[in-house]
Amino acid sequence: MGRISFSCLFPASWHFSLSPQLLPRILIPSFRQLIFISLVFCLIGLLYLVLVIGKGHVSWIARENHFHRHLARVTDVDVTDTSNPNLNYGLVVDCGSSGSRVFVYCWPRHNGNPHELLDIRQMRDQHRKPVVMKIKPGISELAKTPEKASDYIYPLLSFAAQHIPKNKHQETPLYILCTAGMRVLPESQQEAILEDLRTDIPVHFKFLFSDSHVEVISGKQEGVYAWIGINFVLGRFNHGDNGGEAEVEVHVPSSDQQDTLRRKRTAGVLDMGGVSTQIAYEVPKTEEVAKNLLAEFNLGCDAHRTEHVYRVYVSTFLGFGGNAARQRYEENLIQKTVIRNKLLGEHVGETAESPLLDPCLPTDLEDQIGTSTERLYLRGTGDFDQCRQILQPFLNRTNDTQSSLNGVYQPAIDYSNSQFYGFSEFYYCTEDVLRMGGDYNASKYAAAAKGYCATKWKTLQERFDSGLYASHADYHRLKYQCFKSAWMYEVFHSGFSFPTNYKNLKTALLVYEKEVQWTLGAILYRTRFLPLRDIQQESLKGTHSHWRHSFSFVNNHYLFLACFFIVLLSIILYLLRLRRIHRLAVKRYTPSSVPWLEEGLVTPMLPITL
Known part of the structure; x- marks a missing residue:
């Protein structure tokens, strides 16, 4: 038999050759070698599983989380993407005393987390402007012609319908909420107007609209909605990560015990309009408040969860707005x-x-007040401190502790751990001519107001004509700024009893560049149970969806590993078979031939026969 030469693979000095009988013994591994080879391949496979599949699975989870975070966020300034099928819409019509406005809101599908609220924002058109439309006069002007109520409201709803995709109309809730103008009407006239709306609106529009979606809301409801709106915009209902913000300890009712929670401190609301003044803030469970002054509600979608239970004190004072107070003063x-x-x-x-x-x-x-029969001529002296003293009796305060305007009970406020936002006159009085809107400082505000009052009227007019005041300030603001600044000061410090060193009042017109309306709080409260629908849908398909996505991602990897181990097993079985064949072959050799196979690499010299 011939020999196999390896001289081509090694240097010449290493020249050697092998017989075919010796080759299988060298190439076939031992049993220990087989185990070692198997372990090495198994470790390679496990390493692949951990690094590749594990990394891929984490990245898939990250993509899913990113999707849900993106789904649960609607930017405040971007144009609303009406082609997004996951976007929902809602309408609120604010029927006020001087006019009515429709607000169009939108929000993405709820992310399925029962701890979070819907992410509601105002819808924006292609010019990035809020989708809002206003008409005049107020709906209360139809008291004698209630059959025209639906015609009156039609332009608002038609405007909203043009901005919302038609396939979304049937699932878009519509709320028509009437305020002060309708409250002063007799109940029979109120009901006649509301009934015309309930009857005719479903005929012309396909919005989600029921009888309970149109009503005259109370001042208490309006105050609660305003409180919800400002705290929602401020992010005070997001309890997951407080981000270093101030916290409070609250006691909320549960099914069997009193739970204690620590969550973000909510902000109180002060609002002084032309006719009324309002205050609303959260009070602890331990504070006993009359039911007519207290609103206790759960903003969360699940009534069994308590992290979104709030107790809010709210009180409205008719006749204590800036214009109404001036009218009472003049009378x-x-x-x-x-x-x-x-x-x-x-x-x-x-x-x-x-x-x-x-x-x-x-x-x-110089000013004139009263009627032609009782006309009174006035000349201003501009004495801020004296004006304050004269206005104090108009607060109608009592000597009772914890009493407010008109002697109404007011729960204690933790001034060291509280924050309030002042809207309407609280902002106009500080900003329009004094240019001090924002963080309120009582001493600086009083000094600025005192200086304004003492300034001659002619000088104030010259400053106004020079454009030194806010763009929306007018002569009416100029004339009554002294009175209103004194009235606001007294309402805040004497009426609501805030100390003069209180540092946590912020007067504002916009919050995060948005005008905060009570209508935002209204739709947030009235749609609070809608996330249950999305959560239930997620729970029904969640398991199957998760399995399907997981399988689709790792399927190819597991298939690769299966093929890998099958090939490895085939190699091992093949080598084992070669080993067995080799042993059988060795047994068939004669004993004389065995020594040279075992003792050396060169066959012995055989005797030469001549």
């Missing part, structure tokens, strides 16, 4: 002056030559 001036003139036989205020001095008007400002 009082007329009444007292008329009586005084009769008693003393004087004619103060009856002519422009003998005006009544008014410390609540800027210096040298």
